[in-house]
Each structure stands twice: as C-alpha cells, then as structure tokens.
Amino acid sequence: MAPVIKETIRQHVPYSLILTGQHRETFDELQRNFDLPSPDLVLVPEEEVKDRISLLTWAMKAWRRAGSQELRKIWGRSSALVVHGDTASTLLGALIGRRFSLPVAHVEAGLRSFDIFHPFPEELIRIAVSKVSALHLCPDPIAVNNLRGAKGTKLMTEGNTMLDALRIAVGEIADIDATPAQPYAVFSMHRHENLFNRQRLDRALYILRELAEILPVKFVLHPVTHSRLTKLTLLADIERWQGVSLVERMDFVSFGRLIRQSRFVVTDGGSNQEECAVLGIPCVLLRQATERSDGLNEGVLLADLDIDKIRPFAQRALGHPYRAKSLPANSPSQVIVSALREYVTERGPG
Structure with a gap:
C-alpha cells in the first residue's frame, strides 16, 4: 500500500x-x-x-x-x-x-x-x-x-501494487552486482500451516538442510518464525547446520537486494512469489495451492514440501544466474x- x-x-x-x-x-x-x-x-x-x-x-x-x-x-x-x-x-x-x-x-x-x-x-x-x-x-x-x-x-x-513498490525499490538496488562471488539461495517461511503443523515444519526444515548441501542458504527469519523455532528449541540446532546462515527479517529494499543477488528463492509467501515472477528470479513455493498465477509454469515451482521436485529445480537454477527483467510501465x-x-x-x- x-x-x-x-x-x-x-x-x-x-x-x-x-x-x-x-x-x-x-x-x-x-x-x-x-x-x-x-x-x-x-x-x-x-x-x-x-x-x-x-x-x-x-x-x-x-x-x-x-x-x-x-x-x-x-x-x-x-x-x-x-x-x-x-x-x-x-x-x-x-x-x-x-x-x-x-x-x-x-x-x-x-x-x-x-x-x-x-x-x-x-x-x-x-x-x-x-x-x-x-x-x-x-x-x-x-x-x-x-x-x-x-x-x-x-x-x-x-x-498489483507490488509493481509500483518494486519500481521504487529497483531504483535502490539497480547498481547491485547480480552475480556475487559465492552463489546462494534465500529461504523464507512464515505461514501458519507450515509453522504450527509439526510434521510440515520438520519437512520444511529437511528441505532447508538438503538445499544447503547444494549451495549456501540464507534463512530469513520472520518474527513469528523466530518465536516458533525458539519455542520448539530448534533454532540453536539450525544455527549449527553447515551451509545455513540465519538472517533477521529485513525491510523491503534490503530484501529486494538479497533476492536480487540470489540464484533462487524458496518461500511460502505469495508476495515473494509475485516479486520473483516480476524480477525473473527462480522461485520454489512451499505451498499446496496458491491464489496467484504469477510465474506459474515459468520461473515459479508450486512444489509444496516435495524435495524430489525441489532438488532438480534448485540444481537447474544454480546454473542459470539471474538476468534482470524490465518492469511493466x-x-x-x-x-x-x-x-x-x-x-x-x-x-x-x-
């Protein structure tokens, strides 16, 4: 807004x-x-x-x-x-x-x-x-x-108004190098069905750990995610996982900079799906259904928590660095x- x-x-x-x-x-x-x-x-x-x-x-x-x-x-x-x-x-x-x-x-x-x-x-x-x-x-x-x-x-x-928000943010991040020396992925999870269903939460964290064996992963912690993982005494374990670095939730422009440099994004957020689709960043959606059509059958994979779908997607994305797209006028x-x-x-x- x-x-x-x-x-x-x-x-x-x-x-x-x-x-x-x-x-x-x-x-x-x-x-x-x-x-x-x-x-x-x-x-x-x-x-x-x-x-x-x-x-x-x-x-x-x-x-x-x-x-x-x-x-x-x-x-x-x-x-x-x-x-x-x-x-x-x-x-x-x-x-x-x-x-x-x-x-x-x-x-x-x-x-x-x-x-x-x-x-x-x-x-x-x-x-x-x-x-x-x-x-x-x-x-x-x-x-x-x-x-x-x-x-x-x-x-x-x-x-969606996200187009206008991205247009403003892209002006702040346009000069950022899209291919950092060390490639990485971004992982973000905050939805109720993934955090408060222990079976789904464990599967999501398994995906996080599997992806970290392919390339380094930056795990963006929303306040609700931080609170939930702390309550379940999982956060201290995740901090020790090889290839996973924890990042506190950030502002819109900073997050735009983070995904702009990533090889792909793994998320359960619909707005992240939309942002990645507009910017041309490969995106895995950790949901069974989505209300948005943005990027589906193109750069967005609706995978739920299926590692057998996510792993090959991640491997393909790793070999294809981000290429900037022009935002609609x-x-x-x-x-x-x-x-x-x-x-x-x-x-x-x-």
Missing part, C-alpha cells in the same frame, strides 16, 4: 492513515524505504504480533479502540475505508467499515486458491472481506472473474487512487 499512499498524496485526495498496529516494526521500515508520512493514528501502538496469543490480544484491543471518540470523528468524515490483501488487519479493517457503515474498498481483491486450508486462514479472510466490500479492486481478469457472484463494483487495476496505484477518487466524489463529503 506504500505506493498507493504516495499516489493519494500526489493526486491531492484527502485521507487518514490508520495503522492497526499488527506489525508496527514493519511499517517503521516501510516508512523509511518509501518516505511515507507518519500515521494519523495507531490502534494498538504498544505490541507487535508474533504469535497466536498476541494476535488475539491485539485484535481485541484494536476493536475496542476503533470505537473511541477520536476514531468515531475520523469515520464520520470519511467516505470509504480502504483495506489491502488477506491479513488479520484486512479483516479487522473490513469489519470496522461494516461496524460504522463505511463502504469498504478492497485492494488486491478476488485472489482465490479455492482451498480454505491452503493458505489458512488467508483464503477464509479473502472470502469474508469480499462479502462486505463495496469496491473490489482486482489485479487481473482472473480475480475479477472470481468475484462474479459478489455484490459491489469490480474494477481491474492492471496489476503501468501503475496499478494510479488506477486505484483514481477509482477511489471517483468513488469518494460520487458519495459526497469525506
């Missing part, structure tokens, strides 16, 4: 930026990366959600704060409430919009894996948000078609903000 915020400012559309506080550390990094203004208000400023208990605590506090007098004034002068994606914050924002009779505009609407357990709970969140949204901002025709039975206005945005953020501007104008003051 960072490029959407910047485009909103560029087009002089009045707005209020409300953070839920689910991942405050992440916003602080993005604020620096994209030179964003400070938020007008943070619902829960004192905690970072890192596990299921803190998630529940955060949600309860955020819901109560949403009804405060200060926020009621903001809701009262607003014409729409904009949410993005499929996170817990997305659902919270959509429910707040419903609570205060604000039309919900959903950015990145219409993505579907058609499997409620993969990814879980994101697929359920996407379905729930589509039920209460008035404006569905869809990245492609497939997403529009997925919402053919949903109420409200569907608009194709000609891509269109700006989804411009389409989104123009659509919001028209929608707000039609609804009157706000």
Whole structure:
C-alpha cells in the first residue's frame, strides 16, 4: 500500500492513515524505504504480533479502540475505508467499515486458491472481506472473474501494487552486482500451516538442510518464525547446520537486494512469489495451492514440501544466474487512487 499512499498524496485526495498496529516494526521500515508520512493514528501502538496469543490480544484491543471518540470523528468524515490483501488487519479493517457503515474498498481483491486450508486462514479472510466490500479492486481478469457472484463494483487495476513498490525499490538496488562471488539461495517461511503443523515444519526444515548441501542458504527469519523455532528449541540446532546462515527479517529494499543477488528463492509467501515472477528470479513455493498465477509454469515451482521436485529445480537454477527483467510501465496505484477518487466524489463529503 506504500505506493498507493504516495499516489493519494500526489493526486491531492484527502485521507487518514490508520495503522492497526499488527506489525508496527514493519511499517517503521516501510516508512523509511518509501518516505511515507507518519500515521494519523495507531490502534494498538504498544505490541507487535508474533504469535497466536498476541494476535488475539491485539485484535481485541484494536476493536475496542476503533470505537473511541477520536476514531468515531475520523469515520464520520470519511467516505470509504480502504483495506489491502488477506491479513488479520484486512479483516479487522473490513469489519470496522461494516461496524460504522463505511463502504469498504478492497485492494488486491478476488485472489482465490479455492482451498480454505491452503493458505489458512488467508483464503477464509479473502472470502469474508469480499462479502462486505463495496469496491473490489482486482489485479487481473482472473480475480475479477472470481468475484462474479459478489455484490459491489469490480474494477481491474492492471496489476498489483507490488509493481509500483518494486519500481521504487529497483531504483535502490539497480547498481547491485547480480552475480556475487559465492552463489546462494534465500529461504523464507512464515505461514501458519507450515509453522504450527509439526510434521510440515520438520519437512520444511529437511528441505532447508538438503538445499544447503547444494549451495549456501540464507534463512530469513520472520518474527513469528523466530518465536516458533525458539519455542520448539530448534533454532540453536539450525544455527549449527553447515551451509545455513540465519538472517533477521529485513525491510523491503534490503530484501529486494538479497533476492536480487540470489540464484533462487524458496518461500511460502505469495508476495515473494509475485516479486520473483516480476524480477525473473527462480522461485520454489512451499505451498499446496496458491491464489496467484504469477510465474506459474515459468520461473515459479508450486512444489509444496516435495524435495524430489525441489532438488532438480534448485540444481537447474544454480546454473542459470539471474538476468534482470524490465518492469511493466503501468501503475496499478494510479488506477486505484483514481477509482477511489471517483468513488469518494460520487458519495459526497469525506
């Protein structure tokens, strides 16, 4: 949403930026990366959600704060409430919009894996948000078609806002050498179904160790991943694995630099799938299903946790260093903000 915020400012559309506080550390990094203004208000400023208990605590506090007098004034002068994606914050924002009779505009609407357990709970969140949204901002025709039975206005945005974010980030990393002296892969895992199912977690870590025998692997630790591996007393063991180096989760530009120099990326994140597909970086997706079509049957392998598929993919990728791709010229953020501007104008003051 960072490029959407910047485009909103560029087009002089009045707005209020409300953070839920689910991942405050992440916003602080993005604020620096994209030179964003400070938020007008943070619902829960004192905690970072890192596990299921803190998630529940955060949600309860955020819901109560949403009804405060200060926020009621903001809701009262607003014409729409904009949410993005499929996170817990997305659902919270959509429910707040419903609570205060604000039309919900959903950015990145219409993505579907058609499997409620993969990814879980994101697929359920996407379905729930589509039920209460008035404006569905869809990245492609497939997403529009997925919402053919949903109420409200569907608009194709000609891509995802990730294009605009990458365009900004690529400017920061364009001069980085794409072929470092020692090749490496990037491994990133943070999804609920992989971390909290011990059998799947063990299989994922087996894949990590197997890949480290092919080439060095940089294991990027999300806060929830760090917390889970520490709780299971696995982190100390992984630190001693030959060929595996642990890297704390980093900001968007730094992560772009990391994958820009890698031979391939192994991840369970849909946004990483999209980034790699746009940049032309081979990518293994540790999921049974994906809501995105980006890169499938090209540079992205939907492998779940099948090492017999992943190993030959990794070996092929090792022999083919990254070659830069030109980013598409269109700006989804411009389409989104123009659509919001028209929608707000039609609804009157706000």
